[in-house]
Amino acid sequence: MTKRSWFAVGAxxxxxxxxxxxxxxxxxxxxxxxxxxxxxGTYAKLGKNQHEGYKLCEKDLNAKGGLLGRKVEFVMYDxxxxxxxxxxxxxxxxxxxxxxxxxGPYSSPITEAVANVTEKYKKVMVSPLAATTSIFKKGxxxxxxxxxxxxxxxEGLVDMAAKRGLKTVAVVNEDTLFSKAAAAGAAELAKKRGxxxxxxxxxxKGNTDFSALLTKIKSLNxxxxxxxxxxxxxxxxxxxxxxxxxxxxxxxxxxxxDLPEFYDTLKTNAEYIYGATQWEPGLPYPGNxxxxxxxxxxxxxxxxxxxxxxxxxxxTYAEGxxxxxxxxxxxxxxxxxxxxxxTAFGEYKVDQDGFQLAHKMVTLQWQDxxxxxxxxDDLAQAKARFPAPPWNQR
Amino acid sequence: MNVVITPTMVGxxxxxxxxxxxxxxxVALGLALIFGVMRIINVAHGPLLMLGAYTTYFLxxxxxxNPYLTVPVSMLVLFGVGLLLERTLIFRVVDAPExxxxxxxxxxxxxxxxxxxxxxxxxxxxxxxLTGSWLVGPFAVSKPRVIAFAFAVGLTGLAFVFLKYxxxxxxxxxxxxxxxxxxxxxxxxxxxxxxxxxxxSALAAAGGALIAVIVAIQPEMGQVWxxxxxxxxxxxxxxxxxxxxxxxxxxxxxxxxxxxxxxxxLSEVVAYVLLVLxxxxxxxxxxxxxxx
Numbered sequence: 290m291t292k293r294s295w296f297a298v299g300a301x302x303x304x305x306x307x308x309x310x311x312x313x314x315x316x317x318x319x320x321x322x323x324x325x326x327x328x329x330g331t332y333a334k335l336g337k338n339q340h341e342g343y344k345l346c347e348k349d350l351n352a353k354g355g356l357l358g359r360k361v362e363f364v365m366y367d368x369x370x371x372x373x374x375x376x377x378x379x380x381x382x383x384x385x386x387x388x389x390x391x392x393g394p395y396s397s398p399i400t401e402a403v404a405n406v407t408e409k410y411k412k413v414m415v416s417p418l419a420a421t422t423s424i425f426k427k428g429x430x431x432x433x434x435x436x437x438x439x440x441x442x443x444e445g446l447v448d449m450a451a452k453r454g455l456k457t458v459a460v461v462n463e464d465t466l467f468s469k470a471a472a473a474g475a476a477e478l479a480k481k482r483g484x485x486x487x488x489x490x491x492x493x494k495g496n497t498d499f500s501a502l503l504t505k506i507k508s509l510n511x512x513x514x515x516x517x518x519x520x521x522x523x524x525x526x527x528x529x530x531x532x533x534x535x536x537x538x539x540x541x542x543x544x545x546x547d548l549p550e551f552y553d554t555l556k557t558n559a560e561y562i563y564g565a566t567q568w569e570p571g572l573p574y575p576g577n578x579x580x581x582x583x584x585x586x587x588x589x590x591x592x593x594x595x596x597x598x599x600x601x602x603x604x605t606y607a608e609g610x611x612x613x614x615x616x617x618x619x620x621x622x623x624x625x626x627x628x629x630x631x632t633a634f635g636e637y638k639v640d641q642d643g644f645q646l647a648h649k650m651v652t653l654q655w656q657d658x659x660x661x662x663x664x665x666d667d668l669a670q671a672k673a674r675f676p677a678p679p680w681n682q683r
Numbered sequence: 684m685n686v687v688i689t690p691t692m693v694g695x696x697x698x699x700x701x702x703x704x705x706x707x708x709x710v711a712l713g714l715a716l717i718f719g720v721m722r723i724i725n726v727a728h729g730p731l732l733m734l735g736a737y738t739t740y741f742l743x744x745x746x747x748x749n750p751y752l753t754v755p756v757s758m759l760v761l762f763g764v765g766l767l768l769e770r771t772l773i774f775r776v777v778d779a780p781e782x783x784x785x786x787x788x789x790x791x792x793x794x795x796x797x798x799x800x801x802x803x804x805x806x807x808x809x810x811x812x813l814t815g816s817w818l819v820g821p822f823a824v825s826k827p828r829v830i831a832f833a834f835a836v837g838l839t840g841l842a843f844v845f846l847k848y849x850x851x852x853x854x855x856x857x858x859x860x861x862x863x864x865x866x867x868x869x870x871x872x873x874x875x876x877x878x879x880x881x882x883x884s885a886l887a888a889a890g891g892a893l894i895a896v897i898v899a900i901q902p903e904m905g906q907v908w909x910x911x912x913x914x915x916x917x918x919x920x921x922x923x924x925x926x927x928x929x930x931x932x933x934x935x936x937x938x939x940x941x942x943x944x945x946x947x948x949l950s951e952v953v954a955y956v957l958l959v960l961x962x963x964x965x966x967x968x969x970x971x972x973x974x975x
Contacts, residue, residue, distance in 0.1 A: 448954045464948060488686065492947040495907060497898045500699035501950070503941030505686045521807055524899045532825035533695075554809040554899055680815060 307311045319360035320616065322347075322603075323382030324392040327399070330370025335595045336395040339418055340365060341588050342599025343392060345580070346607070356607050357614065364388055370395075372402035379406040389616050392603060393432075395595070397421035397467065404432050413609070413618045413625065417602025418595055421466060425644040429620060433625050434645035435602045435637065436594075439467045440474025442565045443515045445652025445664035446541035447475055447674060451482035451562075455512035455538060459488040461502065461526070462517035471517035471543050479515070487511050497525045503533045513539045519546035524554050527552070531558055531680045538676035539563065541652070547594075552658055561677035567653055568594035568634050569662055571670065580633040594634075601634030688943065692822045702828040704935025705835040708928045710890035710908055711915035712761075712839055713883035715927040718916065719859040720879040723784040728887055728912055729905030730795040733886025735761050736895040737803065743810045743895075745781065750810045750896050754834060757892040759886040765884025769877050777876060782825055792909070799902040809817040809899040831893035838889050839928065842882070855879055861960065914954060918961055920968025929969055933957075 324549035325344060327336030327590035343363050350361045364386055368375040375394050381520075382388050383406070393400050393408055393416025400419035405539060407414040408429050417435040425434050444586045447562055450458065458479045462472035469491065476486045487509045490502055503526075506514065514537045516526055531541070545551055546564020555562075570581045570591065584592040592600075606621075613620035629647070652664035654673050663673040717725045722896070738757040739744060742748045748756075768791065776784040816823040846852040857865040858875045866872050890908070894900070915934050919926025934954060941953035961969060 307719060428711045490948075491944055493951065496947060498699075498703065498942075498949070499813070501939050502947045504692050504695045504699075504943060505688075508686060508689065508692055519900065521901070524807065524809065528814055528898065529825075531814050532823065532828070534816060534818065534823045550807060554811065557812045558811075558814060681818075 319362040320356050320607075320610075321362050321364050321381070321386070321388045322390045322391065322392055323364045323386060323388035325366045325368040325375050325378035325382070325399075325403070327370040327395045328367035332370040332395050335418075335593070336370065338593045338595040339395050341584065342417075342592070342596040342601075344601055345584055345587060345596075346600045346603035348606075349583075350607055356610055357616070361607070362542075363392075368394060368399060370399070372399045375399040375403045376406055379403045383407070383410045383412060390606065390610075390621075392599075392606065393417055393419060397424060400424055400432075402581035404429055407431060411618050413606070413621050415602045415606040415609075415625070417598040421470065422644065425642050429643070431622055431643075432607075433639055435605065435634070435648065436567045436598050437645060437648045437650045438474075439470035441650050442471040442543040443475035443517065443541060444478055444650060445565060446513065446515055446539060446563050447478045447482060447484070449652070449664055449675075450513045450539055451479075451484060453538075453675060455484065456515040457485050457487045457509070457511040458510040458515055459506045459509065459537075460486055460515045460517070461489070461493055461506075462491050463496075463519060463522055464491040465494055468517040468519070468543070472515070475515045475517065479668040484513075492522070496522060499526050499529045500533065502636075503529055503535050507533060507535045511537055513537055514541075516540070516542045518542045518545055520551070521547060523551065527555055527558060527562065534680055536679040537675070540635075540677060541565070547653060547660065552655060555681050557658075557683070560657070560683065561654065561674055563652055563654050563663070563673075564660070566653060567593055567648070567651065568597045569651060569660065572635070572651065572662065572668055574633050574635050575631055577633040597634045601632040601637070604632050605630065605637050692943060693940075695822050696943045698822055698824060699937065700936035700939035701932065702825065702935070704932035705832045705839070706771050706890055706893065706931075707911055707915050708931025709839045710887055711888035711919075711931050712842060712911040712924060712927040713890075714909075714912040715916045715919075715921065715924055716855070716879050716886075717883045718921055719924070720775075720855055721876050722781065723773065723777065724781060724788065725883070725911055726785060726788040727792040728797060728883070729907065729909030730792045730799075731761055731764065731884045731905070732887040732891040732894070732904050732908050733799065733902060733905035734764060734795065735797040735891030736900045737799065737808075737891075738888065739895045740808050740810055740900060742884075743812065744808075750812045750892065751830065751834070754889055754892045757783035761888030761891075762881040762885040765881040766877055768884075769880035773880055774873070774876060775788040792905075796905065803902070805902055807899045807901050810895045812896055818964070825897075827893075827896045831897060834889065834893055838886065842886065843924070851875075851878065861872070863939045914958055917958060917968060918969040923968060923970050926968050926970035933969075 326340045347361050347363050355361055366378045368378055391412050391414050393414050395418045397419045400416045401424050413431045415433045420436050420439050422438045460472050460476050462468040479486055488506055523542040541563030543565050547566035552559045607623045609625040612624040634649035640646055651662050653660045654663045662668055662670045714728045717723055735757040738760050739750055739753045742753040743750045744932035776787050813827045816825045854870045854875055858872055915930035916927055919930025937954055938950045
């Protein structure tokens with residue numbers, strides 16, 4: 290307890306005893322940031338990476354003297370990958386634990402659910418792992434997006450195809466929220482670039498037999514197949530493309546194509562396939578290399594983009610607080626809305642709804658067993674191998 | 684957006700349908716056996732298939748065995764697992780109301796899936812042994828699916844020969860027709876139940892082993908096979924063994940043709956609508972149910 294805060298108590302006077310009791314307690318200890326993450330359940334693997342991203346951010350902030358002269362401390366719970374649990378935990382964090390600030394949970398569905406709580410208490414929430422546009426377009430005032438939205442996942446593929454003068458594209462997607470948005474985005478971009486979307490079809494979640502779907506696509510012989518997938522379906526689709534000898538000049542998937550397991554599973558059949566990712570360790574962003582190294586050292590495995598986004602989201606929030614020189618949600622919000630910065634995860638700049646505008650997706654291609662960034666041009670590590678040879682000539 | 688459907692395309696999906704249909708038949712035959720002989724609805728059939736797939740995966744990735752050589756090994760391992768399950772748990776619900784067997788096998792199913800997740804994580808694994816296809820005229824015929832088809836036809840044939848001509852096979856069929864009479868005739872019904880469950884698990888394992896070469900596997904892969912097997916045996920006639928064959932082929936074809944003429948999303952709808960129709964018109968399934 291410093292003299293100044295005692296002075297503050299005195300100045301407010303006995304009439305404001307309640308307020309005074311809260312103020313010095315909050316003003317002295319560490320800044321406590323609350324979050325719930327999916328540490329068990331369906332999203333466990335990815336939620337844990339985000340958790341580690343937050344942990345590393347906490348460590349790095351404290352190593353540089355904390356925030357506003359105070360230590361930073363994360364209070365984190367496990368929401369078991371379930372939105373209702375997340376809602377309960379954010380209520381608890383804000384009303385019982387009385388944390389000073391909150392950060393977002395993992396995944397769009399959970400973010401969508403808990404955003405109602407954080408809005409209710411007017412808490413600023415930087416949500417590093419929510420990619421669904423609609424979450425940020427519902428008039429919410431205190432939520433900030435870090436990663437690129439689902440709609441632009443296939444932008445790189447479409448852009449490269451258009452630049453090479455390709456004309457026709459077939460779009461397929463799993464019939465779930467994220468994939469639908471990614472497919473719709475791809476189809477729209479393709480049309481904008483003067484390409485013809487010759488076929489579009491959704492398939493149910495968990496589908497592993499694409500024979501009939503691919504037979505139809507084969508008959509149309511499109512230049513490009515853009516598939517808005519997760520991991521399992523990306524693998525099954527690729528295998529069956531080979532089985533049915535479907536040979537587009539370019540074939541790209543969304544989620545899954547960026548995982549090392551994609552190549553482990555498909556081996557050389559993954560060659561020439563394009564994937565999209567929010568972040569790669571090799572990208573020349575400020576502090577990216579240091580982030581990668583210290584993450585690997587602290588947690589014993591390489592970070593994924595979920596780790597990097599979590600880390601960067603936390604750093605971004607801290608920057609907002611620093612510029613506001615206060616934890617006051619309105620002041621921090623004001624700063625975050627006009628903030629433009631570059632972190633280990635890439636660029637950050639949002640519109641008035643907190644919707645991400647500046648962060649760039651990169652498109653990669655599997656080349657000789659390695660993920661190589663091939664788009665956008667200014668970040669590309671090598672040229673795309675184009676066109677993909679027919680399956681029987683690989 | 685309009686796809687002109689040509690005869691070649693129809694031919695192509697009919698090939699795909701028959702190839703997957705044979706697998707459906709073989710896996711569903713196991714379920715039909717258990718239901719016919721023991722009157723047990725075995726929801727754990729799919730998870731047993733999953734265990735067969737993992738057995739093949741580990742023999743392939745760990746010991747470098749040819750995955751097709753592991754099919755009999757997987758069958759043997761799961762035959763053992765089947766015996767163990769029957770002796771410890773399943774036999775307790777043979778005479779109980781059907782709801783009990785449903786609950787028990789549901790429990791076993793959850794336990795198997797979660798134990799596998801704990802032991803091997805839920806990461807996707809693949810036996811990347813044989814991919815691609817043979818081009819036959821205008822048709823692309825998937826290599827791993829053709830071999831799976833051959834195995835399925837062979838094993839299903841063997842199972843039929845076994846049921847039809849061997850003494851034990853006859854005893855199984857007799858038990859299925861009437862347990863009391865079989866018992867009176869001196870058949871050790873308990874032993875037949877044990878054997879049936881083992882055999883059914885082995886058929887599921889063969890399915891799992893073959894599927895592992897076709898698609899990547901994960902602990903939850905089995906559930907969809909439980910559903911498909913049920914669909915097949917209800918279509919064909921529950922407890923009627925040739926019915927499983929007809930039902931399997933029918934399901935394979937219907938799924939593929941519906942995906943071609945409609946969409947992949949609607950193919951499941953069509954399959955289940957077909958089920959409802961069959962139940963309305965022929966409540967005992969296409970080939971009639973088990974005689975009681």
